[in-house]
Amino acid sequence: MSYIFQFDRLHKVIEDTERSVLFTNVCGCMDEPMIITVLGASGQGKSTLLRVLARLDSFDEGDMMLGNKSYKDWSVREWRMKVGYVSQFPVMLPGSVEDNLKTVSSLHRIPFDHALAKKLMESLRLDHLDWNKKAADLSGGEKQRLSLIRSMLIRSEILLLDEITASLDQHSKHAVEQVLEEWSRREGVGMIWVTHDLQQARHHSKRVWFMAEGTLLEDRDTQAFFDKPDTNAGMQYLQGLKAEGEHHV
Numbered sequence: 001m002s003y004i005f006q007f008d009r010l011h012k013v014i015e016d017t018e019r020s021v022l023f024t025n026v027c028g029c030m031d032e033p034m035i036i037t038v039l040g041a042s043g044q045g046k047s048t049l050l051r052v053l054a055r056l057d058s059f060d061e062g063d064m065m066l067g068n069k070s071y072k073d074w075s076v077r078e079w080r081m082k083v084g085y086v087s088q089f090p091v092m093l094p095g096s097v098e099d100n101l102k103t104v105s106s107l108h109r110i111p112f113d114h115a116l117a118k119k120l121m122e123s124l125r126l127d128h129l130d131w132n133k134k135a136a137d138l139s140g141g142e143k144q145r146l147s148l149i150r151s152m153l154i155r156s157e158i159l160l161l162d163e164i165t166a167s168l169d170q171h172s173k174h175a176v177e178q179v180l181e182e183w184s185r186r187e188g189v190g191m192i193w194v195t196h197d198l199q200q201a202r203h204h205s206k207r208v209w210f211m212a213e214g215t216l217l218e219d220r221d222t223q224a225f226f227d228k229p230d231t232n233a234g235m236q237y238l239q240g241l242k243a244e245g246e247h248h249v
């Protein structure tokens, strides 16, 4: 079977007070472009897994493959062209909004698509922004959406998204969800999306990867996971959120 993206038996040790295993035997694959959400309680290593997949963090064992070719056979630059990453904490590049939009294209030596940038700015409710404005002066939510657009302009095959709507108001959040769903469908981009927003996972992803007990414990069709998790940890996770009064479970 051929996969567009795959990782196998990833093992990650962290150095905190002592050397400890954050996750082990983490396997996942994407056979066609789709949105997959990564769920799990705080501290399970979801963000770390995304950083590993983006080659921004190291891992200790295992393999990752893009188009059936191991990460070892890709240069980091090539890998990052194909696998985009949007952090939970957006970092603005120096200069204006326009500089931020253009710099990533010039770094990756691809032409700047002005029409696409303008369209994405509109769709993500940033059309009011003056492109000459200093990026450092944007609000948190504006920075978050601008950093998403920067990554989309690279037109990577895979997008790794780390809680990118956590700081957004409802309207902007829905705009992001719609834009990403359409982008995935129209451009054939696979997305691995860490979220704590169960409604988002339920409505916008095809599969769920549930992390618990130091591994990727469930890899399920989204509806099936929400109907009935396969594991006690999955059930407890959903029940715990219900008990906390999450209306959207």
Ligand SMILES: Nc1ncnc2c1ncn2[C@@H]1O[C@H](COP(=O)(O)OP(=O)(O)OP(=O)(O)O)[C@@H](O)[C@H]1O
Pocket: 014, 015, 016, 022, 040, 041, 042, 043, 044, 045, 046, 047, 048, 049
């Ligand atoms: N480089 C590192 N050195 C030490 N500890 C680390 C490192 N990277 C991650 N950790 C620890 O690993 C644990 C998992 O962190 P991570 O942010 O990946 O979890 P998460 O599942 O994304 O959590 P959340 O849902 O709260 O964002 C945390 O306890 C974190 O402090």
